[in-house]
Amino acid sequence: MGAVRSFEIDTPRGPARVQVVDPAGPPVSLLVLGHGAGGDVDAPDITAVRDVAVAGGVRVVLVTQPYRVAGRRAPAPAGHLDEAWTAVVGEVRDQALPLILGGRSSGARVACRTASALGAAGVLALAFPLHPPGKPDRSRADELPATLPTLVVNGDRDPFGVPEPVGAVEVAVRPGAVHDLRRDLPGTAEIVAGWLRRHRWAR
Incomplete structure (x- = not known):
């Protein structure tokens, strides 16, 4: 792992906090990751993905x-x-x-919602919440960018549901995992690493 930098960026909604983790050599791609609602x-799955991506040459x-920088949980x-x-x-x-x-x-x-407008090459969706728990009729499947290479990693016991693969969206279902994806983190990280390598976004 190379340099780690932390700083704040002003956005129209207040300052966001950013941590940049560089690989040891020249980066081959840039992966920007956001956290869950609360x-x-x-989070363990974000940390596992960060480590395996940086090891593969990803910044x-x-x-x-x-809202989290301001100390709010809602x-x-x-x-x-x-x-x-988008500002960040x-x-x-x-x-x-x-x-x-x-x-x-x-x-x-x-x-997922911003990928096309921001010109992303691909999208990584960890624990995509397909619907509120117990409300499968309120599907958010239309947020998935079907025309962009997208990897969804969800647990088969996630109360928020598991999306179906459609278009360029691949879905990796993790056995026994719930919404936090803590079960078999190394396996989840390796799935992500393989997807990044397949698209030549990692070494």
Whole structure:
């Protein structure tokens, strides 16, 4: 692992916190990851993906949304999340590197909703919350960017449901895992690493 830098970026919704983790050599791509609704960027699945991506030559940027920086646990409205995220990505992106947007749960939804407009090459969705628990009729499947290479990693016991693969969306179902994806983190990280390598976004 190379240098680690932390700083804040002003957004229309207040300051967001950013941590940039560089690989040991020149980066081959840029992966920007957001956290879940009430969580942080140090969630176990985000940490596992960060480590395996950096080891594969990926520059990883971890984004803490303004409402979390301000100390609130209740998430901001979707439009506010997307607006802050878009501002951050605009500041950290490197036009010379393929851009992969991702996150877990709420952060995965933000990445999916903004990927096309931000010119992302791909999307990584950890624990994509297909619907609120117990309400399968309120599907969010239309947020998945069917025309962009997208990897969804969900547990088969996730109360938020598991999306179906459609178009360019691949779905990796983790046996015995719930929404936190803590079960077999090395296996989850390796699935992500393989997907990144397959698209030549990692060594």
